[in-house]
Amino acid sequence: MNFADVQTIKEIKLMNLFEKLLGRGTAKFLAENLINQLTDEQIKERQEMFKKLEDKEVYASYQERYEHLCIMEKEYEIYIDKQNPMYSALIFFQMANQYYYFTDNTELKADIENIRTMYNKRKFFSCNLFSKYDNTRYSVDLKVIDEEYIDPLQQLFDHLQLRDDTKFDDYRIYGSLYDMVSATDTRPYAEINAFYEKYRNQLLPYVEDVLKEIPELKFYLEMKRFYNALDERNIPYSLAEFTDEKSITVKGARDITLITSNVENIITNDFYFNTEKPFWFITGANGGGKTSFLRSVGLCVLLGSQGCYMPAKSGTIMRLEQLITFFPMESDLDRGRFNSEKERLAQMSEKATTDSLVLMNEVFTSTDEMTAMRESQVVLEQMLEKKCFGVFVTHNFPLIESMQDKMPVLEAITEGDEHNRLFKIVEKKQVGSSFATDILRKYELDFDSLKRKYGDAL
C-alpha cells in the first residue's frame, strides 16, 4: 500500500508547485518518489541526507557526481544500442572515462589516463559529446586544437556535402565521418580498441551498478533545488520529529503552493491531531484560506512523512500509513457530481485505516443542505469509528451543529478591512458567518450596494 497517490499530490497542488519551480518532467519524477511507504530507517536516511546537503561543498560534490552519472548513463545507452557497433569502442571508452570518477581500480584508472594523455597530444580532440539523433545516427563533436586541420576538415565536409553553417571551432559531424577523421591520427584509435577488448567483459556490471544511484541522487538534488527556491523566498522549513504516540502537532505551517500565485506573505497556521481531537471541521470565511489550510496540512504531513523538510517551523508527527485526500473534481461533473462523489467517498472510506490522515474539501456541495448533511454524516461516522485523523471543510452549519460534540471546529477568520484581509484559522466553539457578504461587498454585489443602485425597486 502506498503512502499517498499521485492524485493526492496533485490535489494539494504540490505537483503544480514542482512544475512551476522545477519543470514538468521533474515534477512527475518527484511525485512518483513521494508516494511510497517508507520504513523508519529509510526516513532517517533521507533526513540525514538532507542535513548533509546543507553543506555547500557536499552539495556541490553530489551534484558533480550526478552530472558524471548522467553523462555516463547517456553513453551507456548508446553503447548498449547494438545498432551502431561500429562506434562501440569509442563510446565504451567515453563511458569508462566517466566511470573513472567512481572507481578505485588503479589499473583501470591508469589505462584511462594513458589514453587521455594521448588524446591531449592530438591535433584535434574528440570530446565526450556524443548525442543521439535517432536510432541510427550519432553526432561527434570535434574540437579543433590545431588550426592547420581546419582546411582539410572543411574539404572533407565539402566532399561529404555536410551542412555549410558549421563553425570552425566546433564541428558537429555525423558518426560516419569519425573513421575518416580518425585515420589522420590512428594511434589513439588503436589504443581505444585495445582498451575496449581488455575491459568490455568486466566493466559493464560495475557501470550498471553505479548507474542505479541516479534516481536516488536525482531525488535529493531536485528536492534540494526545490528547497533552494523556498530559501529564495525566505520560507522556513524543518524536518519532522517522529513520535510513537498517536498524534500530530505542527507549528507555523505554510501553504507554499501559494507562491505560484505570487502571494508574498503566506500566513502560518498551527494544527494538531490527537486521540481526543482526531477529526476536525473547518468552516468560516469565504476566501479565508480553508483550502489553503487543508493543503498546508497535506504538504507538511506528506513531506514530513517522506523524510523531507516540511514547510513549517517545527512538527512532531506519528508514523502514518496513508494520506488520503478528497477534493471535488471537474470530471465529476460529467458523471453527475453527487453520485460520482458518493462513489469516490465510499472507496475512500474503505481505504482509510486507523493510522490514516484524511483531508476532505467541500464534499457534497452539489446537493441540497439536508441531503448533504445526511451523506456527510455517514462518511464522518465511518471515519470516527476508524479513529483516523482528518479534516472536513464545510459550510453546512446544520452538519456541524449535529456533530459538534464529536468533532471540534476550526474556523477561518479574517482580520483587517475588506480590501486587505488577513486570514487565520482558529479553534471555535460556536460557528458563525461565512463572510460571503464581505466578498460580495468588494464587488458591489451585496444587498446594501445593490440597494443603493436600484433603490426601492429591489
Next chain:
Amino acid sequence: MKSLLFLEDESKIAKVFEIDELKIKDVILGVSYMDTEAREYVYNVLCKPLKDLELIKRRQMLVKDFCENQIPFDKMYRAFKNFVQLRRDITEKRRRFGNLTREHGSELFNRKIDRVKNEINYFNGIYESMNEIEKLFTFNITSPDLQEFIDEIKTVNVYMRKFVNEIGKDLVDCPTEEFNPKVFVEIDHIYDISVSEICGMNKEDAAGFKAADSSAGDLVTIGIDRMYRKIYNINNYLTTTYIDVAKELQFYNFAIELYKGFTTFNIDCTFPEFGDGPISGRRMHDPLLAANLIRQSIDMQIEVIKITHNDVSDLSSCIITGENNTGRSTFQRSIVLTNLLAQCGLHVPGVQVHFPIYESYLFCFAGWEKEDSFGRFENEVIKITEAFKYAGKNSLVITKELFQSTSYDEATESLDTIFKALLIENCTFICVTDLLKLPERFKGYEQVKHIVLDKEHKISVAE
C-alpha cells in the same frame, strides 16, 4: 465573395460570456465527424448567435435549402474543400522555387518559366473546381442568399473562362497589380510560352534579341516576372476567397448533419418562431443528448441517457430544483442550448417552439479553484460581476449551482438579492440550484417560475 454566415456586422451578433459551460464542443463532436480545425470553426460560429431576426431567417432559409431541397451539398462542399488542398500544394511548390535571383545563373530563365507554368496549373485547378460547383446548381433554390452566391460563382466563372479563352496582353501590360475580374485575359498560350509572346515580338526578333546580349535577357525576364506576379495575385485572390467560403460551408455541413441526426433518430425538430414573450414549445429536450445519440452510432463507448421530452409553456425566468440526477442541468440545456442553436439559424429539437431573441447569453456556473489567489466563492462572484456588465434587456443569465462553497443561508440570501437585481435590469435568468429556500423568495414574482424535476426527468411547475 458573398458571405453565407452574415457575421460581418458585430452589432447584429449576441454577446456570450463563459459559453463553454454549455458543452457546445461536445455537441459538435457528437453531430459530425470533422477535423479539429473545422470543429473549432463551427464552435466559433456557434459562439456568435445572431440577434437580428432577418439574419436568422436568412440563415434558416440556407439551412433549409441545404437540408430539405436536395441541393447536392456534399459535392459542393468537397469541391470547395479542394481549394484547401490546392493551396497546400501550391504553397509547397512555391517554396521549392523560393526567390529566383541572378545567383541561380543560367538556369534562371527556365526556372522562372517553370514557376509561371506552376501558377497556371494552379489557376486551372481552381477553374475546374469552380466549373464543377457551377454545374451542381440546377435545383430549386429558395434562399435569395444562396441564389446570389451562385450567381457570383457564375460571374466569376465567366471571367475565368474569358481569361482562359482569349488572348490578351493585359496580363503583361496592366498597370495595376491588384486583381480585378475585368482585366481577366486568356492565358492558355502561356503553356507554350516563348520569348516572343511575352514581349510581343515576332519569334525571329526575339531569337535575335535573346542571343544579342544580356539586356535582352533582362527584358525577357522582366516580362516573365510581371506575368508571374499577375497570375500569382489572381490565384491568391481566388483561393483566399474560396477558402473562406469553404470554411463557412463547414458550418452548414454541421447544420445538415444535425438535421440528418434528428431525422435518422425520429426526433421532432423545427425552426422555432421568434418573437417577444416567454419560451414555449412541445417535446423539447437537450440537443446534447441527441448529439450523443448520433455519436453513439459510430462510437459504442458513448453513454447515452434516455431522452426525455418536456413541454414548456409561458417560461421566462425560472429556478430549477430537484434531487440529484433528475436532469436539472439537462433541462436547463434543453432551453438554453436550444435557444442558442435557434439563434444560429439551426433546426432545434421540439415542436411549435417559440423563443425570444436574446441579446446576450451570460453563463455563471459553479466555479473551481483556479490557479490564482481567489477562492472558489470569490471566483463565482467575479463571474457574476462580469455578467452584470453585459446584463440588460433581453439578456439571458444562466446560473448553475452557484455559491455552494458558502453556507446555505448566506448563499440563499445573496442569490435572492442578485436575481432580484437582474430582474430590475429586465434580464431573464435560468438557475439550477440546491438552495431549496431560494424559490420561496420569489413568491409573488409572476415572471419567475419554480420548476421541479422528478425522477423520470419530467418537469412540473411548483405552486
